Amino acid sequence: MSLLQIAEPGESPVKAACKGRVVGIDLGTTHSLVAVVEDASPRCLAVDAQGGRLLPSIVSYPPSGPPLVGEPARARAASHPHDTIASVKRMMGRSPDEIAAQQSHGRFLQYRLAPSDPKSPGVVRLSVAEARRAVTPVEVSAEILRWLRLCAEEQLSTAPGGVDEDDSILDGVVITVPAYFDDAQRQATKDAGRLAGLNVLRLLNEPTAAALAYGLDQKKEGKFAVYDLGGGTFDISILDLHDGIFTVMSTAGDTALGGDDMDQALADLLIDGRSDGAALRLALQQDPGQSRVLLAMARQIKHELTESEQATATLPNGARVAVTRAQFEAAIAPIVQRTAASCRRALKDAELSPTDLDGVVLVGGATRVPAVRAFVAQIFGQPPLCDLDPDQVVALGAAVQADILQNARTDALLIDVTPLSLGLELMGGIVEKIIPRNSRIPTGARQVFTTYADGQTGFDLHVVQGERETAQECRSLARFKLTGIPRMAAGMARLEVSFVIDENGLLAVAARELTSGREAHITVKPSYGLSDEQVEKMLLDSFEHGESDLRQRLLITQRVEAERILTALQGALARDGHLLNEAERQAIETAQAALVTARQGSDHRRIADAIAALDVASKSFAQRRMDQSLNQAVSGRAVSEIEAAVEHAHDIEGAHAALPSHAQPIDPSDARIRDLGGQR
Amino acid sequence: MSITATPKAIAEVKRLSQKRESEGKGTPQGLRIGIRGGGCTGFAYLFEWADAAPSSxxxxxxxxxxxxLFVDPKSYVFLDGTELDFVTSIMGYGFKFNNPNTKGSCGCGESVQF
Amino acid sequence: MPTARNHFEVLGFPPTYFIDRAELEARYREGQRHSHPDRFSRAPASERAQVLQRATDLNDAYRVLKSDVRRAEYLLSLRGIDLSEEAEQAGGKKRALDPLFLSDVLELREELQEARLHNDGARIASMGADIRARMAQETQRVAAGFSRLSAAAKDDAAALDALADALLKLRYYQRFLDDMTAHEEATA
Structure with missing residues (x-):
């Protein structure tokens, strides 16, 4: 409930209508989270049946039925690499050409590009569901958002009976984007929100969200740098917090740099250091599933090296390799170094030196890497702050901003900037900047241009975004025409072009010929974006695919979950049933039977309850199986047997990991290794 | 049962009372809390200064x-056992009723259900 | 998008070059507190459009008044001296700069080109420092010019011309520096 203030006599406020709920969503490259402000503080909501907070940003499309999202999708990555889309954020707002270029650099190789829709040749389409469907990155992102929405509605709904599709309790959502996202990427994110049936109140820059979570929490005043190294993007922002007002002073970054690149560098290190490296690489290129296994392994090593000085791994061909932290740090040094230029530029744009900063905040899982922390400390001349969970801080900040918007709060306000300069292409391909980068938004600017040829009756306008001097090197946002201008001598016509950037950082452009009064307006729909009609159509399509029936999807997921647990339990009973006495066995079998019945029904809550009940019943069984495995392992056998026993113990852990009481290993990458390891 | 208040809440009420006095808005006899109709789930809290003495x-x-704290007898039915607390958090600061009688609050938390 | 109030009025300052930076920040923040679109996220569309306009005006005014050069240029434009390029393009009278200055800048550009060719980072850095020193000097001239203007009873054409001259030079220097850093960033 909201906090109360003492009113003057007779003036206690009466709220006429109830406001719906608002949430904040961190739509990340590797993980996504949803958070809500409740009891006056933000918290992340569970995104899976185990109560985990991090939803892997992975969507997998089976040949029929709704797509799988999160952990179940991840489990299909190795077996269905083409149909399982990970890191889709890196494809948002990108053109087919850009993706093709990335593929030639060895990225996104596992995906098959579908021919683009003739109506929107600039939109990337991926062939999925065993080539039965083609989806755009926006649709894939929408699946993730839809899932988060579903989870939020489920947990926030107070009415018994759960989610009612027609009467969503979610009033609005704030979705975070990297500060350095350009207009096309922002539009794509907003479209994805719409497609997921969300009312997008605001796109919020990730570092700003992080600072919001930090600053307000600690009631600090001063200037802060937020260093955000996520899975796929890097952002640096300098913010000033004064009297409840956050002002973003500058921002810089790289939308294609992150922890994923570290994994890739480490994977390269694992392979290239070997005599059979070339053959291995070829084998991996032919088997995208295996290359995912390798990347997952690299990620695991990266995590291990956060704590220890050395880690070992088994390559897909069975060979064991060891990596030291020093080797790892040398491999990622170029990646870490690449962030330095952005840091310096952000400081320069803010007209500050490192000593002016009151703190440096770390955001993003990749900032757990010790080399990154050391680097940040060196660049800014002070040890970074890391008291909030770097994985959650962005979502928490988004929830805070959603609450600020929802309640029109006066005690906190955020003033953001536009990350990249916006301009027009002039004759000769030179860019004239209309709105410089790091301008506070909302903002607007006008500029007057003239004709270069006698009798010219039209203008071609090309809107670009970026810092480079030629249009070719900048990002093309939109082209439009202003025609019907009376014939005049060159230089006589006066074309006034105005740019307006709204509070979401989205651009609208208008052009007017001053002597004739001809006008053209355009809300910039980027060249690589979707038209409104296309979004509408996708919305209809998704109904066709049954993706909007939330209850149906929950049901399917719970059934899959039940199936998995039942299978695992069956195996366990067959192998280790002797560990149980008759009463215990009966209790488990009763719970098992209840789950089988529930699974056949259509109430996902009942299935979830039955899963929970089965967990309680089998808890001591799981413990005993673990103990047994470990005892066997240490009772002086051959090394290979010990390894097998440890594997077995892992399997047990795996079989029980889905159950709520064993949900502690929140880090899903552990689960990923385990899942994939089983298929080696 | 009765109504209690945390030391933080008491201190804050005292501070606000002195502040109100210094602003020339008068010295309150106390603080009136209660329940009344309103909000989307039926009831809302009443929480205001009482310039008049309590009724019998x-x-x-x-x-x-x-x-x-003054509570009218009807409201007391719903407030019995409530603890008045004062909270500072990321979202700002304010008073909070920890009321064991509520069955739930609406989404926005502006009103309560019994 | 035209706004009825000029940038000084938007932030409640008299039209003067000498503005207290802390006061500017404070007034800007106070203005945003009351007219940022976030405060009106639930308001009707018509009101939101107005608020958006107010917030935009505020940001634009702040941007102009914060920068010494932009503020000075704006003050001159309020006195009818438009130094913007669009005015030049539209056939306005071109201000003649000292030919000596122009050839000087040309030489500097050549020197920069040369230094880049030889990857001479030290030379580029020292050129940057030199330009900044020149800019500081011109900025002082601007300040002196405005204090003379405000002391005089009415505008003195020669003083205005001197101001315009200093500002144009500043613009050349700034562009030079921008090119320099853009190139360094691109090649870093």
Whole structure:
């Protein structure tokens, strides 16, 4: 409930209508989270049946039925690499050409590009569901958002009976984007929100969200740098917090740099250091599933090296390799170094030196890497702050901003900037900047241009975004025409072009010929974006695919979950049933039977309850199986047997990991290794 | 049962009371809390200064430093056992009723259900 | 998008070059507190459009008044001296700069080109420092010019011309520096 203030006599406020709920969503490259402000503080909501907070940003499309999202999708990555889309954020707002270029650099190789829709040749389409469907990155992102929405509605709904599709309790959502996202990427994110049936109140820059979570929490005043190294993007922002007002002073970054690149560098290190490296690489290129296994392994090593000085791994061909932290740090040094230029530029744009900063905040899982922390400390001349969970801080900040918007709060306000300069292409391909980068938004600017040829009756306008001097090197946002201008001598016509950037950082452009009064307006729909009609159509399509029936999807997921647990339990009973006495066995079998019945029904809550009940019943069984495995392992056998026993113990852990009481290993990458390891 | 208040809440009420006095808005007799119709789930809290003395039917709770809470008998049915707390958090600061009688609050938290 | 109030009025300052930076920040923040679109996220569309306009005006005014050069240029434009390029393009009278200055800048550009060719980072850095020193000097001239203007009873054409001259030079220097850093960033 909201906090109360003492009113003057007779003036206690009466709220006429109830406001719906608002949430904040961190739509990340590797993980996504949803958070809500409740009891006056933000918290992340569970995104899976185990109560985990991090939803892997992975969507997998089976040949029929709704797509799988999160952990179940991840489990299909190795077996269905083409149909399982990970890191889709890196494809948002990108053109087919850009993706093709990335593929030639060895990225996104596992995906098959579908021919683009003739109506929107600039939109990337991926062939999925065993080539039965083609989806755009926006649709894939929408699946993730839809899932988060579903989870939020489920947990926030107070009415018994759960989610009612027609009467969503979610009033609005704030979705975070990297500060350095350009207009096309922002539009794509907003479209994805719409497609997921969300009312997008605001796109919020990730570092700003992080600072919001930090600053307000600690009631600090001063200037802060937020260093955000996520899975796929890097952002640096300098913010000033004064009297409840956050002002973003500058921002810089790289939308294609992150922890994923570290994994890739480490994977390269694992392979290239070997005599059979070339053959291995070829084998991996032919088997995208295996290359995912390798990347997952690299990620695991990266995590291990956060704590220890050395880690070992088994390559897909069975060979064991060891990596030291020093080797790892040398491999990622170029990646870490690449962030330095952005840091310096952000400081320069803010007209500050490192000593002016009151703190440096770390955001993003990749900032757990010790080399990154050391680097940040060196660049800014002070040890970074890391008291909030770097994985959650962005979502928490988004929830805070959603609450600020929802309640029109006066005690906190955020003033953001536009990350990249916006301009027009002039004759000769030179860019004239209309709105410089790091301008506070909302903002607007006008500029007057003239004709270069006698009798010219039209203008071609090309809107670009970026810092480079030629249009070719900048990002093309939109082209439009202003025609019907009376014939005049060159230089006589006066074309006034105005740019307006709204509070979401989205651009609208208008052009007017001053002597004739001809006008053209355009809300910039980027060249690589979707038209409104296309979004509408996708919305209809998704109904066709049954993706909007939330209850149906929950049901399917719970059934899959039940199936998995039942299978695992069956195996366990067959192998280790002797560990149980008759009463215990009966209790488990009763719970098992209840789950089988529930699974056949259509109430996902009942299935979830039955899963929970089965967990309680089998808890001591799981413990005993673990103990047994470990005892066997240490009772002086051959090394290979010990390894097998440890594997077995892992399997047990795996079989029980889905159950709520064993949900502690929140880090899903552990689960990923385990899942994939089983298929080696 | 009765109504209690945390030391933080008491201190804050005292501070606000002195502030109100210094602004020339008068010295309150106490603080009136209650329940009344309104909000989307039916009831909302009443939480305001009381310039008038309590009526004979009112329940009066007195805390350290002379802080007094007045509750009308009807509201008391719903408020019995409530603890008044004062919270500072990321979202700002304010008072909070920890009321064991509520069955739930609406989404926005502006009103309560019994 | 035209706004009825000029940038000084938007932030409640008299039209003067000498503005207290802390006061500017404070007024800007106070203005945003009351007219940022976030405060009106639930308001009707018509009101939101107005608020958006107010917030935009505020940001634009702040941007102009914060920068010494932009503020000075704006003050001159309020006195009818438009130094913007669009005015030049539209056939306005071109201000003649000292030919000596122009050839000087040309030489500097050649020197920069040369230094880049030889990857001479030290030389580029020292050129940057030199330009900044020149800019500081011109900025002082601007300040002196405005204090003379405000002391005089009415505008003195020669003083205005001197101001315009200093500002144009500043613009050349700034562009030079921008090119320099853009190139360094691109090649870093």
């Amino acid at each position: 039917a009112d329940k009066v709770f007195e805390f350290d430093g002379g802080v007094k």
